[in-house]
Amino acid sequence: MLNRIESFYDAVPRSSARAEAHGPLTLFVQEGKGWPYYARPALGHTGDVPVDAVEAVRARQRELGIPEAFEWVAETTPGLRAAVEATGLTVHEHPLMVLEGDGIAVPAPEGITVRMVDAGDTALETAVAAPYAAFGMAPEPGTAERVGERITAGLTRLAAALDSAGEALAAGQHQPVGPVTEVVGVGTVPAARRRGLGLAVTAALVADARARGAELVFLSASDADVARLYGRLGFRTVATALIAEA
Structure with missing residues (x-):
């Protein structure tokens, strides 16, 4: 593995x-x-x-x-x-987790729609921006266009939790390479946290990955607390991902 x-x-x-x-x-x-x-x-x-x-x-x-x-x-x-x-350099540890089974469906909260977002989708801009906002950042100009190009090329799949106005409150991606894919960049805007939106987005990404034939789905959790949340979807820790930076 x-x-x-x-x-x-x-x-x-x-x-x-x-x-x-x-x-x-x-x-x-x-x-x-x-x-x-x-x-x-x-x-x-x-x-x-x-x-x-x-x-x-x-x-x-x-x-x-x-x-x-x-x-x-x-x-x-x-x-x-x-x-x-x-x-x-400083080294940070992150639980490396692999999905067991097909994953567990997570119902969207009332008033929220969780779905995949394609390259020409009206929600693309906010779906790309939401994970940046989760960390107090803004994407560089042209980021949404580049993500759209990757979606069209089959390199990225994007899911988002949208409010009634079609604005993304949470979003994330998975990146397939053959039968293996990694769930990355799941984030929720600060005002919409603690509603289970990140977990619902992750479940949607897992369902999409399995539907597209992914045999191995994995992710790196930010810490042990987040790893426990992903465990509710069927992920289990198998190793430790390390990131070193200045």
Whole structure:
């Protein structure tokens, strides 16, 4: 299972980023505009990673003007953490969870419609913006158009919880690569929290993924409390996703 997830992690950035080989590490560099990527272990590398290899990638990230960030699975490449921390980066742990079964349907609260959002949908703009608003941010100009292009290309599936006016209060995505997909970016605008909207959006993404033939559906929870919520949908923790940043 973890090998399939590793293959997914290596494949998914390649649709919009170039991959630079740096010994035991791969640095993904966004082509054009979009969310910046990160470095991670080269596919198949499970051994130790020298500190100087991490330093070299960080130097390259500074040269490119992109965040000095690394993402990997603790159980797959256990030797990377010590090297990353030796360079002064901070490592955050997140439960890596895999769905068991088809998932559990979650009814939408009264007055809310939870559905998939396509590229030409009138709800696209607010569905893209909602997860940013959840973290006090705003998407860069053109983000909705880029998400729409990814939807059209089959690289992204978007679900949203809409109010009676058709505005998205919560939204999230899953990103299919063959029979594997990851649920990402689920967020609820602050004024609509504690209504179960994020869970309902996640359930809709799971249902869409299974309907489209996904054999392996996984996600990374922000912390143990959120992981318990996803557990209500049938997800279970199988490993630890690590994110390191300056």
